[in-house]
Amino acid sequence: MSGASLIRVEGLAKRYGNGGEPEVEVLHDIRLEIRPGEFVAVMGQSGSGKSTFMNILGCLDTPSAGHYYFDGRDAGGLAPDELAALRNASFGFVFQGFNLLRRVNALDNVALPLLYAGIGKGERRARARRLLEEMGLATHAHHLPNQLSGGQQQRVAIARALANHPRVILADEPTGNLDTQTSQEVMGIFQRLNREQGITLILVTHEAEIAGYASRLVRFLDGRIVHDGPVHPQ
Amino acid sequence: MRLAAVPSESWRAMALNPLRTGLTMLGMVIGVAAVVAMLAIGQGAQAVVNQQIASMGSNLFLILPGAATSGGMRMGIGTALPLTAADAQAIGELPTVTASAPMTSGTAQLIHASNNWSTLVYGITPEFWAARDWKIDSGEMFSETDVRSAARVALIGRVVAENLFGNADPVGETMRIRNIPFTVVGVLAPKGQSLDGRDQDDTVHVPLTTAQRRLFGMQIPGAIRFIIAQSASLETMDTTEEEIKRLLRQRRRIPPGGEDDFTVRNLTATAEAAAISARAMSFMLGAIASVSLLVGGIGIMNIMLVSVTERTREIGVRMAIGARRRDILVQFLTEALTICILGGAIGAALGVGGAWLAAELADMQVVVTVAAILLSFGFAAAVGLFFGFYPAHKAARLRPVEALRYE
Ligand SMILES: Nc1ncnc2c1ncn2[C@@H]1O[C@H](COP(=O)(O)OP(=O)(O)OP(=O)(O)O)[C@@H](O)[C@H]1O
Ligand SMILES: [Mg+2]
Numbered sequence: 001m002s003g004a005s006l007i008r009v010e011g012l013a014k015r016y017g018n019g020g021e022p023e024v025e026v027l028h029d030i031r032l033e034i035r036p037g038e039f040v041a042v043m044g045q046s047g048s049g050k051s052t053f054m055n056i057l058g059c060l061d062t063p064s065a066g067h068y069y070f071d072g073r074d075a076g077g078l079a080p081d082e083l084a085a086l087r088n089a090s091f092g093f094v095f096q097g098f099n100l101l102r103r104v105n106a107l108d109n110v111a112l113p114l115l116y117a118g119i120g121k122g123e124r125r126a127r128a129r130r131l132l133e134e135m136g137l138a139t140h141a142h143h144l145p146n147q148l149s150g151g152q153q154q155r156v157a158i159a160r161a162l163a164n165h166p167r168v169i170l171a172d173e174p175t176g177n178l179d180t181q182t183s184q185e186v187m188g189i190f191q192r193l194n195r196e197q198g199i200t201l202i203l204v205t206h207e208a209e210i211a212g213y214a215s216r217l218v219r220f221l222d223g224r225i226v227h228d229g230p231v232h233p234q
Numbered sequence: 235m236r237l238a239a240v241p242s243e244s245w246r247a248m249a250l251n252p253l254r255t256g257l258t259m260l261g262m263v264i265g266v267a268a269v270v271a272m273l274a275i276g277q278g279a280q281a282v283v284n285q286q287i288a289s290m291g292s293n294l295f296l297i298l299p300g301a302a303t304s305g306g307m308r309m310g311i312g313t314a315l316p317l318t319a320a321d322a323q324a325i326g327e328l329p330t331v332t333a334s335a336p337m338t339s340g341t342a343q344l345i346h347a348s349n350n351w352s353t354l355v356y357g358i359t360p361e362f363w364a365a366r367d368w369k370i371d372s373g374e375m376f377s378e379t380d381v382r383s384a385a386r387v388a389l390i391g392r393v394v395a396e397n398l399f400g401n402a403d404p405v406g407e408t409m410r411i412r413n414i415p416f417t418v419v420g421v422l423a424p425k426g427q428s429l430d431g432r433d434q435d436d437t438v439h440v441p442l443t444t445a446q447r448r449l450f451g452m453q454i455p456g457a458i459r460f461i462i463a464q465s466a467s468l469e470t471m472d473t474t475e476e477e478i479k480r481l482l483r484q485r486r487r488i489p490p491g492g493e494d495d496f497t498v499r500n501l502t503a504t505a506e507a508a509a510i511s512a513r514a515m516s517f518m519l520g521a522i523a524s525v526s527l528l529v530g531g532i533g534i535m536n537i538m539l540v541s542v543t544e545r546t547r548e549i550g551v552r553m554a555i556g557a558r559r560r561d562i563l564v565q566f567l568t569e570a571l572t573i574c575i576l577g578g579a580i581g582a583a584l585g586v587g588g589a590w591l592a593a594e595l596a597d598m599q600v601v602v603t604v605a606a607i608l609l610s611f612g613f614a615a616a617v618g619l620f621f622g623f624y625p626a627h628k629a630a631r632l633r634p635v636e637a638l639r640y641e
Contacts, residue, residue, distance in 0.1 A: 060554055060634040081558045087634075088556020099551045099638070103250045115239050116556035160555065 004072065005033040006167065006200055007057060012066030014052050014223075026052055027223045030066070036167065039194045039201045041211035041231060044220030050204045051172055053220070057202065058091050058170045059083045071167075088116050092161025092199075094171040098153040100145040106132060106156045107141040113163040131159040135189070151182035158189060162199075169193070171203040175210055187213045240561050244568040247545075255573065258537045261530030262577025262614055263584065268523035269610040270585025270602070275592060276516025277601035282427075283512040287505040289425045289434065291366045293468055294501040297325070297461040297478065301495050315486060315495060316457035319442065324485060325463050326361070328477045330470040335362035336442055336458040340450040344438065346398040346409040353394055355411060355438045357445025362462060373405035373420030376441055384443040388416040392424045393436040414448055416440065468502070475500060524613070530577070531617035534570055538625035542566065549629050550637025563630040570622020571615065578614030582607050 012030040017023030027049045034040055042050050055061040056068060059075055068075045070086065078086065093099075100109045110128035119127075132141050135155040145153055154174060161169050171190070175183035191213050193199045205211050211231060219227035248255045299317050319336040326334030338357040343350055359381050376387045388411065395404050404418040425434040440449070442458065465474035478498050486495060542549070549562055586607070589600040 055635050058554070060638065081560070084553065084556055084558040087554060093554050095638075099547070099554075101548055101551060104246070112552070113555040115243070116552075116558070116561060118239075121239070164556070 004035075005069075006036045006071055007032070007034040008067075008069040009033070009057075010067045010069075012056065012063045012068060014049070014056065014061075015064040025064075025223065027056075027063075030225060032218065032225060032228070034200065034202065036200055037194070037198045038216055039191070039214045040203070040216045040218055041214035042202065042204045042218050042220065043206065043208075043211055044226075046206075048220040049223040050220050054170050054172050054202065054204060057168075058093060059087050084116075088113055089164055090167045092158075092164075092166035092169040094154070094157050094161050094169060094174045096173040096176040098145070098150075098157045098177075100153055100156055100160075102145055105142045105144055106137060106148065106159075109145070109156055110159045110163055113160060117164055127163065128159070131162055132156070135159045149182075150178050151185060154178060154182075154186055155189070158186070162193070166199065168200045168202065171201065173204050173206070175205065175207070183207075183210065240564045241568040241572075244565045244572065247541075247565075248569060248572065254537065258534055259573050259577040259580070261533040262527070262574050262617070263530075263581040265523070265527030265530035265617075266578045266581025266610045266614050267584040267588060268526045268581075269520060269613065270582050270607055271588040271592070272519035272523040273516070273606040273610070274585070274589035274600040274602045275598060276512075276519045277603065277606065278589075278593075278599040280509070280512045280516055281601050282599050283505070283508050285426060286428060287509060289368075290428065290501060290505060291368075291464065292502065293465040293471055293474075295463045295465070295475065295478065296499040296501055297321075297463060297482070298459075298497045298499065299495070300497060301493055316454055317459075317461055317496065318454075318456045319458055320456070321482065321485060322458065322461045322463075324481060325461060325478055328474065328481060330466050330474045330477060331463050332466050333361050333462075333464040335359050335462045337362065337462060338442060338445050338450060338457075338459045340445070342412045342438075342449060344394065344398060344409055344411055345413070346404075346407065349398045349400075351394060351397040353391075353436050353438055354432075355440060355445065355449060357442040357449070357458075358439050359442050366462075368425060369423035370420045371423045372403065373418070376419055381441040381443050384447050385441060386414060386416045386444060386448070387419045387441065389420045389422055389439040390418055391422050391433075391435040391437045393433060394438055395421050411438065411440070412449055471500065471502065527610070527613060527617060531574075531621040534573055534618065535621035535625060538566060538570055538622055539628070541569070542625045542629040545629075546632065546637050546640040549632055550634055550640065553632070553634040554638060559630040562632075563626045566626035566629050567619070567622050570626065571618045574614045574618030574622075575611075578611045581614070582611060585610070 009030050009032045012027060013025055014027040015023045015025045030053065042054070044050050052061070056063050062076065070090070075083070075086070101112070107125065107128050110131055111124040114124040114127060129138070129141060132138055135158060137152060137155055137159070140148060140152060145156070148156065169190070175186055178186060187210060190201055190203065194201045201214070203210070203214060211217055214231050217227065217229060217231045218225055297317065299315060317336070322334045322336035325331055335358060340355055341352060342355045343352050360375055360378060363375055370389065375389065376385065380387050388409070390398075390404060398404065398409055399407060404421060407418050408415050409418060410416070422435070428434050446456070446458070463474070463478060465471045475498055479494065482496050483494065488495065552562065586602050589602055592598050593600045
């Protein structure tokens with residue numbers, strides 16, 4: 001246990017409910033710490049609250065109770081624009097459905113976070129091009145998402161997640177729509193990013209094989225963490 | 235830097251859907267074109283009336299024999315006791331009256347060389363000129379002496395001059411009115427149409443006495459057709475009217491309680507009424523055209539709302555990668571504003587073109603002012619801001635998770 005935690009969650013709960021309907025609590029009293037540079041796999045059956053938890057970690061959603069400290073700062077006390085800035089600077093998102101802008105080519109998709117970071121057009125382009133090269137997509141820079149394969153789209157999405165040198169990449173079932181071989185390629189990229197650049201990775205998956213790339217495993221069941229430990233217990 | 239980059243995102247989105255952008259813009263184009271054209275036509279009508287008022291002279295009364303009925307119909311002039319030059323003179327001596335001119339008129343055939351022309355001939359005194367504020371282009375006004383001696387001299391309007399003399403200078407030339415030779419002593423400056431739509435340049439003016447004795451003999455000697463009187467100022471108009479009425483009743487021996495057998499018409503009030511109706515028309519045209527601008531604005535709001543709904547997921551993605559609420563707001567507001575301003579510019583150009591076409595084809599007077607263009611342009615931008623704000627605000631208020639989950 002070395003160094004301060006990057007992510008610290010205490011007594012976190014999430015409730016859904018609208019109007020007269022009784023509220024449903026989908027996350028109960030979650031307690032978790034993640035240190036910089038960790039590679040965490042999150043598993044659990046469907047509906048156990050993994051995505052809900054990831055959205056809160058990524059500041060896309062707010063908890064109903066409890067605290068979430070990111071890098072020592074209480075995210076609960078941040079205004080919407082501060083959260084936007086935090087997402088822009090510190091998080092990279094990779095989704096199961098890629099979530100690329102449909103009518104925008106690969107290069108501009110990758111450059112988009114840089115636009116919201118206030119970086120000039122020339123540098124945006126140059127950085128986006130370099131990232132696409134790293135993902136082996138230099139020749140596909142001007143393709144629209146629907147002109148790319150699933151694996152290529154996911155690599156564009158990873159390049160976009162990396163654009164602002166995030167500290168954390170949150171990937172919710174990133175290989176869910178990919179075949180085995182492509183999944184392995186994508187996981188290879190994640191592993192490299194984690195090892196070579198020290199980026200903290202939190203990844204939701206249903207497949208034990210994918211979780212095997214991580215070093216720590218967190219398992220959810222009905223809105224609670226029921227297991228937290230190394231992926232490969234000695 | 236950052237806010238400056240966001241609009242390019244909206245322009246890209248608009249360029250990706252040119253048909254939709256174009257159709258939405260069409261609403262604005264039509265609205266602004268309608269406003270600009272209608273204002274031009276309305277202001278043109280006002281300008282015409284104003285010119286007529288200016289050409290008429292100010293604070294004038296027209297005094298006619300015969301009673302005015304409520305419908306404005308007069309008894310035939312012949313049946314009523316006529317007015318005389320002496321009446322005009324007496325009116326001229328009233329304290330608030332600055333000028334009083336007896337006049338008579340009739341149509342007559344004019345001949346010069348092989349040209350002939352039928353027009354309206356007025357018998358006037360030089361005093362009339364003071365009230366009418368009418369310039370003489372060449373030659374000069376006839377004198378009091380000419381009136382006293384019933385001289386055969388005439389002032390002719392521009393249209394008469396062209397029809398009888400062509401390009402030659404008519405001053406000093408002789409022409410025949412009802413076969414009687416007259417010398418042309420002056421040509422009048424162009425004045426355009428009067429309020430009743432008559433071409434004032436198609437007239438001839440001769441001394442009153444000449445008209446009475448040589449051209450239009452009346453049954454009663456000294457009878458005239460009407461009197462033009464001028465009040466000292468706008469404020470004295472009411473007093474003057476009272477004075478004239480009292481004087482004429484007295485001179486014409488109308489018993490107390492008896493009805494006037496003459497009519498005093500306030501020309502300035504008539505002109506004012508014309509000006510007010512022209513202004514009202516101008517306003518109406520503008521208001522009607524504004525409705526189309528409003529409809530265009532609602533069209534924009536409609537399309538923007540659809541666009542926001544359609545692009546909810548995109549908004550979620552943008553938020554996830556760091557777009558602030560303001561960035562989303564600016565992006566959608568820019569879209570609405572661009573449509574309005576571009577549509578406004580095209581519409582203003584079309585409106586000016588339409589007004590010009592109306593002027594050419596329908597022979598209407600139109601006035602295109604920069605102020606009118608700026609006004610409709612500003613209105614268009616305001617419409618864009620107003621109707622674009624709600625959808626943009628709605629987009630900016632979306633919560634990232636919900637937007638991302640939207641199917
Ligand atoms: N907006 C919402 N309103 C109400 N209930 C919700 C909402 N979002 C999620 N839930 C509920 O919260 C629970 C957890 O959902 P979540 O998406 O986090 O599950 P998950 O573990 O990611 O499942 P999966 O493996 O299928 O992706 C589910 O029971 C779901 O029905
Ligand atoms: Mg999920």
